[in-house]
Amino acid sequence: MRLLLDSQDFSEINLRTAWREATNHDIAASIIGHIRRAALGDPLLPYSERVDRALRKILGSRPWTQPQRGWLGRIANQIKSEVVVDRASFEQGAFKTDGGFKRLNRTFGGKLPEILAELQDEIWQQAV
Numbered sequence: 001m002r003l004l005l006d007s008q009d010f011s012e013i014n015l016r017t018a019w020r021e022a023t024n025h026d027i028a029a030s031i032i033g034h035i036r037r038a039a040l041g042d043p044l045l046p047y048s049e050r051v052d053r054a055l056r057k058i059l060g061s062r063p064w065t066q067p068q069r070g071w072l073g074r075i076a077n078q079i080k081s082e083v084v085v086d087r088a089s090f091e092q093g094a095f096k097t098d099g100g101f102k103r104l105n106r107t108f109g110g111k112l113p114e115i116l117a118e119l120q121d122e123i124w125q126q127a128v
Contacts, residue, residue: 019115046124054122067107075119085116094104 045053055076059069078095079085090101098104105112 047083048121051076051080054119054125057122057125058119071104071107072115072119075116078125079119087113 055072058072064072074094075085078089082089087101088096090104095101095104101112108115
């Protein structure tokens with residue numbers, strides 16, 4: 001197994017680094033959640049629940065095509081795992097394979113940066 005992982009650039013060092021970074025993202029999201037709760041009286045919600053709630057709000061905010069709805073779901077899943085999804089994120093992995101930022105931006109009528117900002121804003125809106 002170790003040789004297979006090494007052959008695919010998943011060395012032990014790379015895996016440890018990825019694990020540490022993922023854990024740090026989770027910690028950062030958790031800390032932000034605690035600060036919001038203390039400062040604003042915002043209920044403490046798991047980050048993934050905040051992302052799901054934000055996605056539902058964005059999906060209900062206007063009519064989306066079926067491909068746009070699918071992409072929004074994929075973006076939300078990426079936000080759950082990476083915490084920050086920006087333009088550079090679309091030039092890696094599956095997003096890059098599917099055309100990267102340029103293609104995805106065309107799918108959203110040139111408004112992908114605005115939609116990403118709106119999604120991030122919704123994630124941190126106070127729960128009612």
